[in-house]
Amino acid sequence: MLTGEELDRYGRQIMIPQIGEKGQEKLKQAKVFIGGAGGLGSPLSIYLTAAGVGHIRLVDHDTVDLTNLNRQVAHWTADVGRKKVESAEEKLRKLNPNVTVETLSVTISEDNVSELVAGFDVVVDAMDNLPTRYVLNKAAIDQRVPFVHGAVNGFQGRAMTVIPGKTACLRCFYRGPVPQTKFPVIGVAPAVIASIQATEVIKVLVGIGDLLANRLLTYDGLNLKFTEFKVQRNPECEHCARL
Amino acid sequence: MAVKINLHLTLRQYTNDQETVEVEGKTVGECLKNLVKRYPAMESSIFAKNGKLANIVEIYLNLQSAYPNELARPVKDGDEIHVTMMLSGG
Numbered sequence: 001m002l003t004g005e006e007l008d009r010y011g012r013q014i015m016i017p018q019i020g021e022k023g024q025e026k027l028k029q030a031k032v033f034i035g036g037a038g039g040l041g042s043p044l045s046i047y048l049t050a051a052g053v054g055h056i057r058l059v060d061h062d063t064v065d066l067t068n069l070n071r072q073v074a075h076w077t078a079d080v081g082r083k084k085v086e087s088a089e090e091k092l093r094k095l096n097p098n099v100t101v102e103t104l105s106v107t108i109s110e111d112n113v114s115e116l117v118a119g120f121d122v123v124v125d126a127m128d129n130l131p132t133r134y135v136l137n138k139a140a141i142d143q144r145v146p147f148v149h150g151a152v153n154g155f156q157g158r159a160m161t162v163i164p165g166k167t168a169c170l171r172c173f174y175r176g177p178v179p180q181t182k183f184p185v186i187g188v189a190p191a192v193i194a195s196i197q198a199t200e201v202i203k204v205l206v207g208i209g210d211l212l213a214n215r216l217l218t219y220d221g222l223n224l225k226f227t228e229f230k231v232q233r234n235p236e237c238e239h240c241a242r243l
Numbered sequence: 244m245a246v247k248i249n250l251h252l253t254l255r256q257y258t259n260d261q262e263t264v265e266v267e268g269k270t271v272g273e274c275l276k277n278l279v280k281r282y283p284a285m286e287s288s289i290f291a292k293n294g295k296l297a298n299i300v301e302i303y304l305n306l307q308s309a310y311p312n313e314l315a316r317p318v319k320d321g322d323e324i325h326v327t328m329m330l331s332g333g
Contacts, residue, residue: 041333130331229307230306231307234310
């Protein structure tokens, strides 16, 4: 049941016919896992908190560095040296005290991921490396919950939503390991991709719209161009073929 | 008529910022070989040392994933290939 304060706070989005009070109630009851509190995780957690997702678990092992501040908008100058999850939690609680924000400063790994994502309705990929993206992809598939992928580099980005057993997953196109390098990025790129991911999360939770399922959306900010590629499940995918 | 290859941003440094290149070929592999013949500096960005596609490269044919066996996919005049790169940043 939404309170009077919540009806006011979310009034403008409740006005959207596809959301309404019913949809807002679904958001309030929802639990979202966000892996990463950096360039993608910052705007993602801010928008999902503002939208009134009831419970957010934010996981990141890192501390705030001065070089993060061009893009990781949940962290400010005075936060340099703090744990990212602590810094983000403080802002998110102030933004919307109705939301249960739970943070964990741990490294996501094959060993702990099942426990970390258990009981959550959606797993959101806001990582900064491919190996952990695959760890989250597999965990979401194992838990049979949607996985919302996003990644950036420079002015570019991409997003895709995985519905386990129904649509292509991140591992479906795997050819082998990719060398990990320090990537260039300007803050507006993760801002665009995180907004798309947050949109997907809201649609998944409320059960509306057409998801980026079997569709990889790529974004080229430099030429302001979106391109959509059709993708398909790999019947031999080591993560999702058994479903 | 030929096959149009759309190049990922990072590859355009080899084509003087040209986004698309038209090549001839009967398969994706032939088209890419002809592409790197024209722009040899691009080869190591697309192909691994064993001649297979580099792990970071993704190929789409007419906006559809060409995975797996991308290089063997037949193409015809007017087809479009996108050469893109996986992204890992966040």
